[in-house]
Amino acid sequence: MTKHDPVTFDIIQNALEAIADEMFVAQRKASMSAIIYEVLDLSSSILDPVGDIAAAGAGIPAFIGVLDKAVKGILKKFPLETVKPGDLYASNDPYYGGVTHLNDMVLAAPVFAEGKLVAWVANIAHWNDVGGNVPGSMSSDATEIFQEGVRIPAVKLFDQGVANQAVFDILYVNTRLPDFLKGDLWAGIAGLRIGERRVLELIEKYGAETYLAAVVDYMDLGEKRVLAALKQLPAGTYDYSEEQDDGAVHKLRLVISPEKFTVDLRGNPAQSGSKNSSREGSEIALQLAFKNFTDPEGPGNGGCFRPLEVITEPGTIFHVVEPGALGYYSEVEIRLFDMTLRALAHHFGGVVPAGNFASICGTVMGGKHPDTGRHYTIVEPQIGGWGGWEGHDGNSGQFSGFHGETFNCPAEIAEARYGMYVDQVALNSEPGGEGQWRGGKGIEVHYRVRGDNNFLSLGYTRSRIPPWGAAGGLDGSLNYVELVRTDGRRERYSFATNVVVNTNDVIRIVTANGGGYGDPALRTPEMVAQDIKNGYLTVERAREVYGPLADGAHSA
Known part of the structure; x- marks a missing residue:
């Protein structure tokens, strides 16, 4: 095997991060909806040929974790040998690799160089309306995904460069905001095209073999850093449960060893209404908590999540089964993310x-x-x-x-x-x-x-x-x-x-x-006084909480 220069690897790896960021900026600048260009409710990534994240751009961390799972969902439907240059795929369906809810559209395209598939470029963004029984396509009353909007189950928008106009027409007619959807869709396509162009420029400079070797090396680095962090933790089994607003109790079990971080979510409440998460979405919530706890400064690629194992039970809120609704999936995932951090705070004091x-x-x-x-x-x-x-x-x-x-x-x-x-x-x-x-x-x-x-x-x-x-x-x-x-x-x-x-x-x-x-x-009295001055604290509340400190602060 060819011996590669680590400095060249470092250049390629940093270039990938820059390309993913440029994809993000291109999509943001071209989008029609403020949820994308102001709030930045989007993400972009470059992935390896089999759909593992090679480099992640700016944007919502929970979205970045969608894109590898979405590409793998596409490959489950379209075997690798059927993927051709010029293809471009779309999916918003959580049961076909979309992961989140129908408002979030994933776009993904393969990148070919030197006659072979070398990468995927992908992005995801929230679209304001994709049909369904209410404007905005998110209903807390929904009980089935059919009520939440148009389902795009990992289909080709472009087949070897030729647009599939039927899919475009289906999208345009299934929204209350067709102009905005059209603009946001083509902004996403533009982001993929700039990503593909930049990856090809990188391969033209260094060659496909060196490029692919740099991607493997980068993922191995992510894994090594996380394993080093795991070795510093006391091995053991850690249980935690937490009551939620509706009285339901969510629970998890953490099993930590020097080689693996396992999260067991079995035994949680049954799926209900539109407050459910896909199995992949729950994994993303745990990936974020895991990375925050072990190696927040390391690369956010597929390698760093190799030691994480997630066990779920189908039919529960953390592993919805079809045709369950997912409009408010985010509230389920953020509850899981927060509960995991709280469990770690409980068992590893002073860290969180x-x-x-x-x-x-x-x-x-x-x-x-x-x-x-x-x-x-x-x-x-x-x-x-x-x-x-x-x-x-x-x-x-x-x-x-x-x-x-x-x-x-x-x-x-x-x-x-x-x-x-x-x-x-x-x-x-x-x-x-x-x-x-x-x-x-x-x-x-x-x-x-x-x-x-x-x-x-x-x-x-x-x-x-x-x-x-x-x-x-x-x-x-x-x-x-x-x-x-x-x-x-x-x-x-x-x-x-x-x-x-x-x-x-x-x-x-x-x-x-x-x-x-x-x-x-x-x-300190000085800090209490500053809180009162800034309007963060009333004098009455200061006296209630801080006692004698408040009187000193108020007189100061």
């Missing part, structure tokens, strides 16, 4: 911060635009407070670690594009999360409706059981939406579908403050 707001807080609003008369739909995940940890207050107004480095939609964009006013964007002033190191603050956003017969749908967890405090810190606050009617009535929601909202009704979105870390009595 206190609990964060830990919900996607998916909010869907829309109706007839008062200025244009056209249908509009806002799809907004929300930001919230992170937990405090040793030596640091929690971060305020951030997406969860599960959601990654994404952004909230600016008020100016929301008002310009959608039929609502944004009356307020502020940090959550509610109590909760106090400690030696306080939890970060959630947010309070007020949307004011500009027309009649608009709609509101949402799915929030941590609406009854708050983010957990650690090492003596206090629990945080809750996620919820309060609808303030023009006659003064107030309605509080955590899950709801198609609630009618009318002119000047205010949709008040509140996300949780993270949990506190450490005994509140150990917080």
Whole structure:
């Protein structure tokens, strides 16, 4: 076998990361929907010939973990020998490699060089509407996937470079927002084409053999780093269970050895409604927690997940079986991600911060635009407070670690594009999360409706059981939406579908403050005083939590 230069390997490996990022930027810039170009609800990856992640671009970590499973789903339907240059595949169906829910469209294309398949390029993005029984295609009332929108079960959009117009037509007609869907679809195709071009340029420079060897080396590096981290952990079996908002108890068993990290999810509640995750989606949630705990700085490729084993039970919320609905899969996965971190915090003290707001807080609003008369739909995940940890207050107004480095939609964009006013964007002033190191603050956003017969749908967890405090810190606050009617009535929601909202009704979105870390009595008077000054803490709450510290802080 040819001996390869490690410096060349390093150049190729870093180039792959840069290419994946360029794919991400190309798709973002060309997209029509603010959920993609502002919120960055997308991800991109380069994969090896059999569908393992070689390099991941920017975007939502939970999405990056979709793309290897999606490509393997494509290859299950289309054997490797049938894949040809110029093919391009689409899948949004969780039962055919789509993994998440029908709003998330995966696009993937093979890359051929020197007469052989050398890579796949793939991306995924959230589309605002793909049909189904409600605008936005996410319903907490859904009981079957058929109610959630059009299913694209790993099909060819392009066959050896020739567009399959029938599939395009099916997509365009099964949405309330055809112009936006068309723009977002072609933006995804553009991202794949730039990725393919850059990979071919890399292979032209270094050759296919060297390129493929560099990919194998990169994955081996990911595995070596994680195994080194596992060897530092005490081997054993660790059980944990946690009550959820609806009273159900979720549980897991961790079995840790120097060679393997096993998560057993058997014995969890039966699948129910639209709050289910695919087996692959549950694996992604555990991949993220596993990587955060073992090697957060290492490469995020297929190699680093080789020591992770996930055991599920079909027919449960963590392994839905057809035709179960998955519209709010994200709330199931983020609960699993958070519970895994909490289990690790319980068994390995001082390693994991206190609990964060830990919900996607998916909010869907829309109706007839008062200025244009056209249908509009806002799809907004929300930001919230992170937990405090040793030596640091929690971060305020951030997406969860599960959601990654994404952004909230600016008020100016929301008002310009959608039929609502944004009356307020502020940090959550509610109590909760106090400690030696306080939890970060959630947010309070007020949307004011500009027309009649608009709609509101949402799915929030941590609406009854708050983010957990650690090492003596206090629990945080809750996620919820309060609808303030023009006659003064107030309605509080955590899950709801198609609630009618009318002119000047205010949709008040509140996300949780993270949990506190450490005994509140150990917080310094200066820090308590600063919290009061910043509006994070009232004098009354300071006296309740901090006692004599509060009086000193207030007088200061």
